[in-house]
C-alpha cells in the first residue's frame with residue numbers, strides 16, 4: 605500500500621442476500637458465514653430498508669493495515685420460512701424490497717436439483733444484481749462426477765452468453781469449512797470498495813434489544829402468514845441482563861415484549877388455538893436469540909389491541925428456560 609493511501613481504499617463493504625426455497629440450507633449457510641455470534645449495531649442510513657441478520661468482517665492483512673471486507677447479510681423473511689406458503693409469501697413486496705438493492709445475491713439450491721419452486725424464487729430476483737448459484741449439499745452427491753452433467757446443463761440454461769443469469773456457479777456444502785472460505789473469496793469481489801459501516805466486533809445492549817424486537821417480529825409474521833397486517837408492531841417492555849451465577853454458565857436475558865395489533869381478530873390470530881401460535885413465536889424467538897447472542901433467554905410475550913384495549917392486556921404465556 606502506498607504510504608499516502610487511506611485504509612478505506614482497501615476496504616470493501618456491501619449487502620448480501622441469501623435466497624432460495626425452503627430447506628435448501630440457507631440458515632446453515634448464513635450461520636457458517638456469520639459464525640455463531642452475531643455482531644450488530646443500530647441501523648445505519650445505508651441499510652434502513654434492510655433487516656440485518658449478520659455481519660462478518662474479514663481482514664485481509666496482505667492488503668495493508670485495516671484492509672478487509674465487511675459482509676452485511678440481510679434478512680429475506682419470505683424466502684426463509686419453513687412452511688408451504690413460503691413462495692406465496694415471498695411475493696410480498698416487502699420481501700422483494702429486501703433483495704432489490706443488495707450488492708450480491710446467493711441463490712441457494714440443492715446440488716443436482718433445480719425444481720419449479722427454485723425457478724419461481726429465481727424469477728422474483730431483480731435482474732440487475734449479480735446472482736451466484738450456490739449448489740449446496742454437495743456432500744450428498746456421492747460421486748462428484750455425477751454433478752458435472754447437471755452443472756453443464758445449468759450453465760447452458762442459465763449461464764450462456766445470451767442468458768447470463770448467474771455470475772458464477774458454486775458447488776459446495778454449507779457444512780464444509782473449506783467451501784465456506786472459498787465462497788468468501790468468491791463473494792468479496794462483488795462488494796464495492798468503501799469503508800465499513802459497522803465496527804468489527806461491536807455488540808451493545810441497545811442493539812441486542814433491537815435484535816430481540818426484530819426477532820419477535822420476524823417470527824410473528826412468519827408464523828401468522830399473510831393475514832396479519834404489517835402495521836402490527838412489537839414493543840420491548842423489559843430487557844434485563846443477569847450475569848452468570850457460576851463459572852461456565854451463560855448470562856441470562858429477561859425479556860418482556862408486547863405484540864400490538866389493530867383488531868381483536870388479529871389478536872386471536874396471534875394467540876392461535878389454545879395459545880399454540882404465540883407459544884411457538886416465543887419458543888422460536890428464544891431459541892434464535894440464545895443462538896445469536898450466546899446466552900440464556902427468558903421471554904414473556906403479551907398481545908395488545910391498539911385501540912383503547914390497554915386494560916384488556918392479557919398475559920398470554922410465559923416461557924422458562926432450563
Ligand SMILES: Nc1nc2c(ncn2[C@@H]2O[C@H](COP(=O)(O)OP(=O)(O)OP(=O)(O)O)[C@@H](O)[C@H]2O)c(=O)[nH]1
Nearest residue numbers: 626627628629630631632684685686741777778779
Ligand atoms: N448434507 C448437507 N445437509 C445440509 C447442508 N446444508 C444444510 N443442510 C441440511 O438441510 C436442512 C435444511 O437446512 P436449513 O439451513 O434449515 O435450510 P433453510 O433453507 O434455511 O430452510 P428454511 O428455513 O425452511 O427456508 C437441515 O437439516 C440442514 O442440516 C449441506 O451442505 N449438506
